[in-house]
Amino acid sequence: MSDSASQSAVDERLKNESFGARLMKRPELGAIAGVILVTIFFLATADPAMFTLSGVVNFMTPAAQLGILAIGAALLMIGGEFDLSIGSMVAFAGLFFAAATVTMGLPLSIAIPATFVFAALMGSLNGFIVIRSGLPSFIVTLAFLFILRGLSLVGLKLATGGSTQLRGVREAVEDDWLAPFFSGDAFSGLFAWLAKNGLIETFKSGTPKVPGFPVEIIWFLIIAILATWVLLRTPVGNWIFAAGGDPNAATNSGVPVRKVKISLFMVTACCAALVAIITVMDAGSTDARRGFQKEFEAIIAAVIGGCLLTGGYGSAIGAFFGATIFGMVVIGLTYTSFDQDWFQVFLGGMLLIAVLFNNAIRKRVTGER
Amino acid sequence: MTEDTKFHHGDVPEHAPIVEMRDIEKHFGNIIALAGVSFDVKPGECHCLLGDNGAGKSTFIKTMSGVHKPTKGEIYFEGRPMSFDSPRDAMEAGIATVFQDLAMIPLMSVTRNFFMGREPTKGSGPLKRLDIEKMNATTMEEMRRLGINLRAPDQAVGTLSGGERQTVAIARAVHFGAKVLILDEPTSALGVRQTSNVLATIDKVRKQGVGVVFISHNVRHALAVGDRFTVLNRGKTLGTATRGEISPEELQDLMAGGQELAELEGSLGGTV
Numbered sequence: 144m145s146d147s148a149s150q151s152a153v154d155e156r157l158k159n160e161s162f163g164a165r166l167m168k169r170p171e172l173g174a175i176a177g178v179i180l181v182t183i184f185f186l187a188t189a190d191p192a193m194f195t196l197s198g199v200v201n202f203m204t205p206a207a208q209l210g211i212l213a214i215g216a217a218l219l220m221i222g223g224e225f226d227l228s229i230g231s232m233v234a235f236a237g238l239f240f241a242a243a244t245v246t247m248g249l250p251l252s253i254a255i256p257a258t259f260v261f262a263a264l265m266g267s268l269n270g271f272i273v274i275r276s277g278l279p280s281f282i283v284t285l286a287f288l289f290i291l292r293g294l295s296l297v298g299l300k301l302a303t304g305g306s307t308q309l310r311g312v313r314e315a316v317e318d319d320w321l322a323p324f325f326s327g328d329a330f331s332g333l334f335a336w337l338a339k340n341g342l343i344e345t346f347k348s349g350t351p352k353v354p355g356f357p358v359e360i361i362w363f364l365i366i367a368i369l370a371t372w373v374l375l376r377t378p379v380g381n382w383i384f385a386a387g388g389d390p391n392a393a394t395n396s397g398v399p400v401r402k403v404k405i406s407l408f409m410v411t412a413c414c415a416a417l418v419a420i421i422t423v424m425d426a427g428s429t430d431a432r433r434g435f436q437k438e439f440e441a442i443i444a445a446v447i448g449g450c451l452l453t454g455g456y457g458s459a460i461g462a463f464f465g466a467t468i469f470g471m472v473v474i475g476l477t478y479t480s481f482d483q484d485w486f487q488v489f490l491g492g493m494l495l496i497a498v499l500f501n502n503a504i505r506k507r508v509t510g511e512r
Numbered sequence: 513m514t515e516d517t518k519f520h521h522g523d524v525p526e527h528a529p530i531v532e533m534r535d536i537e538k539h540f541g542n543i544i545a546l547a548g549v550s551f552d553v554k555p556g557e558c559h560c561l562l563g564d565n566g567a568g569k570s571t572f573i574k575t576m577s578g579v580h581k582p583t584k585g586e587i588y589f590e591g592r593p594m595s596f597d598s599p600r601d602a603m604e605a606g607i608a609t610v611f612q613d614l615a616m617i618p619l620m621s622v623t624r625n626f627f628m629g630r631e632p633t634k635g636s637g638p639l640k641r642l643d644i645e646k647m648n649a650t651t652m653e654e655m656r657r658l659g660i661n662l663r664a665p666d667q668a669v670g671t672l673s674g675g676e677r678q679t680v681a682i683a684r685a686v687h688f689g690a691k692v693l694i695l696d697e698p699t700s701a702l703g704v705r706q707t708s709n710v711l712a713t714i715d716k717v718r719k720q721g722v723g724v725v726f727i728s729h730n731v732r733h734a735l736a737v738g739d740r741f742t743v744l745n746r747g748k749t750l751g752t753a754t755r756g757e758i759s760p761e762e763l764q765d766l767m768a769g770g771q772e773l774a775e776l777e778g779s780l781g782g783t784v
Contacts, residue, residue, distance in 0.1 A: 376641040378631035381620075385628050388617035395615040397600070397629030455619045508619060508668045 170449030171461030173500045177447060177468045177493065185471065189478035196343055197353045198478070200360070206470025207363035208418055210463055212437055213444035214363075214370050215414030217462035220445050221374070222407040223387030223454030224273060224280040226266075229441055231291035232415035233422075233434025236262045238295050240420050241309045241429040242302050244316055251321035258416050265291070266412025270405035288438065296431045313427030326424035328355025359421050363463070366414070370459035383407065388455030443490060444469050447497040451505055468493065527554045528591060530691050530723045531576065531607065536585035538571055545571040546582075547747040553692055553723040558714055560726045560734040563744035564767050569727050572744065573694050576725070577609040578602030606691035610698065614681045618670030622662060625669050626651045626684050654683040658713050675706030679713050686717055693717060694725040699733045711737045731763045743767055 185193055192198050212229055219226055226232075239261050243254035269287055273280045299307050316322050328334075331354050337343045338351035345351050374380040385393035386400045394400050415434070423429045446452070447468060448461025472490070476483045529552035538546040546568050553559045563569045574580045576587075578596030587594050589605055596602040599609070616625050627647050634643040648665040655662050660679050669677060678698050685693055695714070699707045714737050718724050728734050734741060742752045743766040750766050 372641075376644070378633060378642060381624050381628060381631055381642070384620055384624065385617055388619050389615075392613065392615040392617055393628065395599070395611070397603075451619075455617060505619070508670065 170456060170458040170501075170504070171464060172449070173497055173504070174448045174461045174464035174468065177497075178464050178471070181468050181471050181475070185475045185478065188481070189475055193475055193478040200353050200357065202470040202474035203360050203363075203467070204357045204470070205473055206467045207357070207359040208422060209437065209440055209444060209469055210363045210466030211359070211366055211414050211418050212441035213448070213462040213466045214366050214459050215411035216438075216441040217445035217448060217450050217457055217459055218370055218374070218383065219407045219411045220442070220450040220452070220454060221387050221457040222383045222404055223390065224270075224404055224407065225284060225442070226269065226408060226411045227281065227284040227438045227442075228269060228287035228291055229411055229415045230434040230437035230439075231288050231295065232262060232265065232412050233419045233437055234295040234429070234431055235265070235291040235298075235419075236412075236416040237419035237423045237429040237433045238298050238302070238309065238431075240416075240423055241312050242298070245309060245311045246302050248315065251316055251319040251325075255321060255325070255420060258420060259413050262412040262416035262419075263409040266409040267405050269412070270408030273408070274401050274404055292431070295433075299429075299431055308428055308430040310428040312423055312429065316424060322424065323358075325358060325420050327358060329358050329361050331355035359418075362417065362421070363466075367459055367463040370462075374459055379403070384455055386454075440469065440490075443494045446501065447493055449497075449501060449504070451501055452498070456505060456508070465497075527556070529554050529588075530590055532588040533576060533582075534586045534588070536572070536575055536582045536587075538568075538575055538580060539583045545747055546575070548585075549744065549747070549749050551576075551725075551742055551749065551752075553725050555691070555723050556718055556721045557739040558718050558724040558726050558737050559740045559742065560728060560738035561742050561744060562728060562731065562734055562763060562767050564729055567744040567767075568747040569729075569744055570696070571747075573609065573696060573725070573727060576602075577607055577694055606689055607694065608685035608688070608690035608692070609694040609696065610678070610681045610685060611696050612700070614677055616669050616677055616681060619668055621666040622655075622669055622672070622680060623647045623651045623665040626654070626680060626687070630688060650687065651683075654687045655679065658683050658686075658716050659709075673706060674702050675709040678702070678706075678710050682713055682717060686720065686722060690722055692723045692725065694727070696727050697729070698726070699728065699730065707733060708736075729767065731760050731767070735760055735763070 193202070212233075216226060216229060236258055240254060240258045243249045243257055244251070249257070265287075269280075269284055272278075273283045276283070296307060299309055303309050316326075323329075334343065334351045334353060334355045338345045338349065343351055343353065374383060382393070382398045382400075382403045385396070385398045386403045390400045418437075419429075419433065422433065444465035445457065445462045446465070448458060448463070448465035450457030450461065469490070472493075473486055476486055532552040534550050536546055536549045536551075537544070549568070549572055551559070551561065551572070561569055561572065571580065575582050578599045578601050581595070581597075587596070589607075594605070596605070596607075602609075615628075617628070620628070623644075624647075632643045632646055633640050634646075635641050651665045652662055658679050660676055669680065672680065682693065682695070682698075698710050698714075702710060711733065714724055714726060726734065726738060739755050740752055741755075741758060741763060743750045743763065745767065753763075
């Protein structure tokens with residue numbers, strides 16, 4: 144929230160703030176520091192291949208899939224609510240999407256918007272129940288975690304006649320004009336050109352080792368930039384901070400808190416739907432375990448990114464870097480000689496450090512002692 | 513009582529009241545919270561509403577600010593009968609209320625709090641965005657007019673003192689066109705120095721032609737800044753006195769309902 148504009152009058156009480164002190168006030172500081180630490184760690188321990196272009200694309204792909212969810216989760220957390228059902232929402236939206244394309248044979252131009260509308264409806268149902276009942280969103284969305292996961296299983300069996308996997312998505316959408324926006328690699332022309340000029344690594348045949356940016360990375364970047372713009376530069380962003388900071392004060396000041404919160408639930412569900420569409424098209428099938436435990440990973444990435452559990456504070460850029468750390472660790476460990484199962488220990492440790500750090504920062508910002 | 517005249521300058525200008533409330537009654541089921549309250553406030557005056565806990569002050573200001581509808585009685589706004597359906601209606605008409613919780617969010621910057629819910633924008637279409645420069649400049653300027661030089665407009669409200677926060681809330685109300693400013697116990701949780709800052713702020717706001725309704729149970733604070741004093745006891749107004757007509761002791765006794773306090777005060781050596 145640094146609305147750092149030039150200030151005309153010089154105030155004698157305003158000590159010249161060092162660059163470091165200004166940086167300390169940014170919510171995403173912890174996540175950026177984390178990225179640097181993790182990078183140093185892997186530079187020291189991992190195979191150098193990790194930091195080549197193909198290595199980076201390798202770890203940014205899972206980071207992007209998680210990051211899209213994490214940015215949705217971060218916005219919702221800043222708005223003062225949780226959504227534990229996003230992982231299940233990925234499975235449920237994936238089922239809906241696969242059923243629309245395979246079972247019903249709809250073109251992507253109908254199936255994709257329909258999936259988003261469907262997800263938004265489920266999100267608004269979550270939001271509506273939370274707002275109407277006044278119950279903590281934690282418990283309401285925990286219920287939906289199970290309801291949606293169960294519905295995905297039941298629905299898959301209905302759609303396939305007993306299997307928990309629905310195949311044939313790739314064949315169904317292969318030739319659709321919308322497919323390149325949601326699957327495969329972007330900028331493949333550029334990468335081919337770079338390869339031809341010897342600017343990036345190629346195989347012996349002359350084809351580039353990295354054929355392009357996977358589309359999810361592009362979506363991840365777009366969503367991160369868009370979310371940051373909304374948070375920092377639009378009235379809606381101010382309402383999100385206000386709704387999370389103190390809903391009563393916000394309502395008394397004329398902020399439409401209910402609308403803001405329900406919209407945030409819808410956005411979060413749509414982020415889950417986007418991840419579902421991308422991963423289902425990528426895999427060519429969907430199954431009931433899709434998105435399993437992603438809700439926790441997304442919330443962890445948001446918290447590492449500086450979001451407070453109590454709401455009203457955080458950043459989308461932070462969530463971006465939180466998810467990047469996640470991707471670096473989960474993929475990076477395969478480049479080292481460590482047992483990959485250290486990943487979970489690492490994740491828990493990061494979460495704990497981030498929460499302690501955020502708490503200290505919050506006290507600094509509010510001047511609490 | 514040295515504070516007596518500290519924040520008072522000149523006589524009340526004679527104007528028609530902005531808001532006039534006549535014989536307001538408010539019943540909640542079988543409980544009569546207000547049993548005939550009359551009150552008015554003129555531009556550029558500070559009218560203090562005094563009363564002990566449970567006297568009906570809160571119910572009365574909530575009626576005035578549109579939260580409650582009166583069971584009986586009339587409200588006139590600038591001479592015309594008026595009925596507010598919501599706090600929003602009252603706010604749009606120009607009645608702003610600063611409640612004790614101030615409607616401030618500690619984690620957000622002063623600027624973001626100042627414009628919360630009423631953000632100015634520039635640009636259009638998808639590029640429509642907050643006019644941050646204007647927001648910051650306006651916030652600094654409005655705060656300066658009330659005598660507070662903010663360190664920076666992007667400092668979090670949580671880092672301000674209680675008195676400064678109160679001033680932000682008042683500046684915000686005045687900036688958004690309040691004709692009547694209702695302050696609910698603005699000094700109750702403040703220290704001596706911050707209290708006098710807030711009282712000075714009230715004086716500045718009054719000089720801008722805003723009618724101030726100052727709710728308090730502290731006679732000294734009321735006398736320091738008030739032009740007129742209305743005492744509320746057990747849901748009724750016990751009358752309105754103009755500045756100079758009434759002594760602090762009389763006000764105190766009226767608030768407490770007379771005799772008992774005088775006796776109690778005697779036993780405490782005049783410290784209440």
